[in-house]
Amino acid sequence: MKNVVLIVFLLSCSQTFFGQTLAWYGNNQISRDEFLAAYRKNNANTKATEQSYREYLELYIRYRLKVRAAYDKKLDTLPGQISELQNFRSQIADQYSNDETSLNRMADEAFVRSRKDIRLSYIFVPAAKSAAPRDTLRAREKINEAYDKLKKTKDFGEVALAYSEDPFVKNNRGDLGFITVFDLPYAIETMAYQIGVGRVSPVFRTGAGYFIIKKTAERPAAGRMRAAQILLIFPYQANDSAKADTRQRADSLYQAIRSGSDFGDLARKFSGDNLSYQLGGVLPEFGIGKYDPAFEKQAYALQKDGDISEPFASSFGYHIVKRIARIPVSLTRDKKTMDALRERVKSDKRIEVSKREMLQSVLKETGFKQLVPAGSHLFIVTDSLLQYKKPPAYPDLNEHSALFYFPDKKFTVSDWVSYRRTLGSVPSMINGKTNQDLLDQYKQTVAFNYYKAHLERYNKDFANQLQEFRDGNLLFEIMQRQVWDKASSDSAGLKNFFEAHARNYVWKASVDAILFNAGNQGSAEKIKRDLQARAGNWRSLVDSLGSQVQADSGRFETKQLPGNGMGVEKGFTPITVNADKSVQFAYVIRKHADPSPRSFGDARGIVINDYQSELENCWIVELKKKYPVRVDEAVFKTLTK
Numbered sequence: 001m002k003n004v005v006l007i008v009f010l011l012s013c014s015q016t017f018f019g020q021t022l023a024w025y026g027n028n029q030i031s032r033d034e035f036l037a038a039y040r041k042n043n044a045n046t047k048a049t050e051q052s053y054r055e056y057l058e059l060y061i062r063y064r065l066k067v068r069a070a071y072d073k074k075l076d077t078l079p080g081q082i083s084e085l086q087n088f089r090s091q092i093a094d095q096y097s098n099d100e101t102s103l104n105r106m107a108d109e110a111f112v113r114s115r116k117d118i119r120l121s122y123i124f125v126p127a128a129k130s131a132a133p134r135d136t137l138r139a140r141e142k143i144n145e146a147y148d149k150l151k152k153t154k155d156f157g158e159v160a161l162a163y164s165e166d167p168f169v170k171n172n173r174g175d176l177g178f179i180t181v182f183d184l185p186y187a188i189e190t191m192a193y194q195i196g197v198g199r200v201s202p203v204f205r206t207g208a209g210y211f212i213i214k215k216t217a218e219r220p221a222a223g224r225m226r227a228a229q230i231l232l233i234f235p236y237q238a239n240d241s242a243k244a245d246t247r248q249r250a251d252s253l254y255q256a257i258r259s260g261s262d263f264g265d266l267a268r269k270f271s272g273d274n275l276s277y278q279l280g281g282v283l284p285e286f287g288i289g290k291y292d293p294a295f296e297k298q299a300y301a302l303q304k305d306g307d308i309s310e311p312f313a314s315s316f317g318y319h320i321v322k323r324i325a326r327i328p329v330s331l332t333r334d335k336k337t338m339d340a341l342r343e344r345v346k347s348d349k350r351i352e353v354s355k356r357e358m359l360q361s362v363l364k365e366t367g368f369k370q371l372v373p374a375g376s377h378l379f380i381v382t383d384s385l386l387q388y389k390k391p392p393a394y395p396d397l398n399e400h401s402a403l404f405y406f407p408d409k410k411f412t413v414s415d416w417v418s419y420r421r422t423l424g425s426v427p428s429m430i431n432g433k434t435n436q437d438l439l440d441q442y443k444q445t446v447a448f449n450y451y452k453a454h455l456e457r458y459n460k461d462f463a464n465q466l467q468e469f470r471d472g473n474l475l476f477e478i479m480q481r482q483v484w485d486k487a488s489s490d491s492a493g494l495k496n497f498f499e500a501h502a503r504n505y506v507w508k509a510s511v512d513a514i515l516f517n518a519g520n521q522g523s524a525e526k527i528k529r530d531l532q533a534r535a536g537n538w539r540s541l542v543d544s545l546g547s548q549v550q551a552d553s554g555r556f557e558t559k560q561l562p563g564n565g566m567g568v569e570k571g572f573t574p575i576t577v578n579a580d581k582s583v584q585f586a587y588v589i590r591k592h593a594d595p596s597p598r599s600f601g602d603a604r605g606i607v608i609n610d611y612q613s614e615l616e617n618c619w620i621v622e623l624k625k626k627y628p629v630r631v632d633e634a635v636f637k638t639l640t641k
Contacts, residue, residue: 022635023057025065026627032635035060053639057631063475065623069482070474081473088469093452096462098346099358106354107341113181113193114329114341117288119217120192121156121174123164126209130432143203143210150200156214171315176289177296180221183289186350188213222288226324227299228263228281233272233317243313250311250318257308263322272317282324295319359444362451365458369405370443372397372413379435385417386424404443406450416442482619487612497611498600504610505603511568512590513561514538514553517582523548524575524583531587532572538587555602561586 021029039048039056046052075081123146127139146163153159160174181189187206192213195201200214232250235242253266264280271277288296294314302309302323309321330337345351362368372378377397384391385399397413404411419442423429430438456463487494498505518524527549530541542551558565562576562584573586600607 020635021632023061023629023631025061025068025624025629028064028068028627030060030064032638036639048640050640053636057636061629062620065620065627065629066478066482067471067474068627069623070478073478075474075477076470078477081470081477084473085466085470089466092462092465093455096455096459097448097452099354099361102354102357103342103345103351106345106350107338108333110181110341110345111330111333111338113189115221115331116193117178117180117219117221118192118215119178120176121160121214121216122166122176122188123156123160123174123212124166124209125163126165127205128209128432129207129437130434139210143212147203147212150212156200156216175216175293177293178217178219178222179289180287182344182348183287186348186353221329222300223326223328224285224287225299225326226285227283227302228267228279228322228324229273229276229283229295230263230267230271230281230320231273231317232270232319246318247311247313250320254308254311254320257320263308281322285327292316295321299323355444355448359447362447366447366451366454367407368447368450370403371405372401372403374436374439378403378413378439381413382417382420382435385414386420404446409450411446419445479616483612483616487608487615490611494604494607494611495600497614498603498607501610502597505598505606507555507557507592507596507598507602509558509595510555510592511558511561511565511586511588512555512592514551514587514589515556515561516542516549516551516585516587518549518584519547519582521575521577521583524585528572528575528585555592556586561588 020032022032022035023030035057038060039053043052043056070076123143125139125143125146127136131139142163146159149159149163150156157173157175160169164174166174179189179192183189184192185206185208187204188211191201191204191211192215195213195215197215197218201212203210203212205211230250230253232246232253234246238246249270253270256266257263264282267277267281271281273281276283288300290296291299292314294312298309298312298319299321302321305323305325307323309319311318311320313319345354377394381391381394381397381399391399399412399414399417401413402410403413403416416439420438423438433441451458456466516524516527518527523545527541527545531538534541538551538553542549558568561568562573565573568586568588568591570588570591573588575583575585577583
């Protein structure tokens with residue numbers, strides 16, 4: 001019995017403290033969770049106490065009242081508000097339209113793979129998806145025959161020479177050299193990282209054709225490299241004599257470098273690499289598998305930054321390489337590393353795998369249905385309409401038939417045909433794809449567009465961020481109309497407010513001075529030296545320095561001076577360097593030791609601020625009459641628990 005009572009008590013606590021309302025304003029509610037989320041977001045460095053909760057609750061209620069007033073005035077329907085909200089929505093929608101689970105999984109997978117370099121050999125027989133059945137059959141029979149040969153011999157290179165249709169096989173005998181993550185198409189990379197060293201994969205097919213791969217070696221990742229090169233290219237169809245001449249010129253350049261000649265200058269004069277010679281031979285940062293294996297081997301063999309290789313040959317010519325920096329692979333899953341991997345996944349074709357996974361989730365969440373099955377009738381009608389011919393008459397299928405269905409939207413066969421027509425202007429979007437491929441592509445496009453257009457329904461975080469932006473914009477708009485513009489333009493009200501509160505606007509200890517702000521200490525010291533000779537010309541001196549120095553003259557309270565005006569006297573104050581590295585000093589013309597009343601002109605800026613506060617407070621009183629505020633003290637007391 002006691003256990004039953006305890007369970008009932010805990011459930012009632014859950015409902016009372018975490019599921020109910022903390023405060024009301026009129027018929028509008030502020031939940032406990034909503035308030036706590038706002039408090040924690042804006043008071044991350046403040047110790048939570050009953051007083052801090054009480055103070056912030058008052059601020060939060062005032063905020064909600066103002067936003068409610070904006071909605072009452074229908075300010076959310078203003079064209080500017082609608083446009084800004086749509087622009088913001090389009091900016092952030094993409095970051096909420098990815099499948100975070102599969103994206104994170106692929107980033108984790110890439111991290112694990114990035115820690116190893118693997119050496120591969122391969123056999124390739126092309127067979128695109130669009131290939132004729134007889135060509136696909138020929139390719140499959142050929143790759144299977146190669147696989148049978150591999151069972152009888154250990155010489156992968158010989159089998160590759162005999163069967164692989166890769167154009168480079170005669171030179172490399174199928175040896176790819178070392179590769180790492182992101183170097184190969186995802187399907188090949190995945191197979192390569194799955195098999196063991198010395199093992200041959202089963203036959204597998206990608207969009208390009210059939211493959212067999214063998215992992216011949218594995219090592220810890222070599223990382224990435226920044227380097228510069230001088231490349232002396234072999235003449236076209238060079239014979240041995242021409243290659244020897246190239247080698248001799250490379251040796252001469254190498255000796256010149258060893259004697260002190262500048263590597264960059266020699267690269268600009270003699271290198272045949274059109275992509276790098278203008279930059280002194282500096283190459284874009286690269287990793288394993290990017291360049292010719294001979295080049296890669298020599299570049300990664302350099303031990304220290306600044307080391308320079310002896311001339312060596314590749315299929316292109318003779319290279320001299322200078323190491324600039326070696327960037328090791330990260331061994332920890334820190335935020336910077338994982339964010340970078342996520343971005344690489346997004347820009348890599350493997351993101352299609354993530355999209356396919358997300359598509360299934362999107363189709364389920366949005367209530368998607370395909371009402372017309374894919375098949376010969378649909379494609380016959382499609383082809384007829386694309387050719388502007390009358391399609392065959394089918395009892396359950398015509399151009400007006402609903403093809404795809406969402407609870408509040410349908411896409412017809414005619415919509416699908418229109419999509420196909422738009423693809424016709426971009427041949428690369430159609431080439432090599434079957435009707436089924438294109439229909440699947442259309443389904444993905446329709447589903448993702450619908451999901452994105454209704455993202456608020458499916459993603460709570462997105463809906464909250466959008467609402468927060470909308471309310472923030474409305475707050476600015478209503479404050480502009482209700483407080484800021486009124487305070488600035490109500491001259492009579494300002495003057496009356498000043499006269500009613502004149503005792504509040506008094507000069508404390510103050511000075512007549514010129515304040516100088518400079519971007520750096522050098523500029524500050526220069527103008528200070530010039531001013532010491534001719535202080536009366538300070539305006540022209542400041543103008544001559546352009547944006548390096550700004551100045552303002554007037555009466556200032558002593559505490560407004562650089563260094564809080566400590567020990568201020570007539571003349572120059574010491575130069576003060578601020579936290580943001582900007583520099584300040586002042587030239588004091590006259591001191592006012594005794595307090596004195598400010599004129600309306602002197603106090604105008606302060607008066608406007610105070611008058612705005614007065615208008616806002618009066619407005620809040622009116623809003624609280626319209627929307628009476630009530631706080632549930634029992635729920636409030638749970639905040640500190």
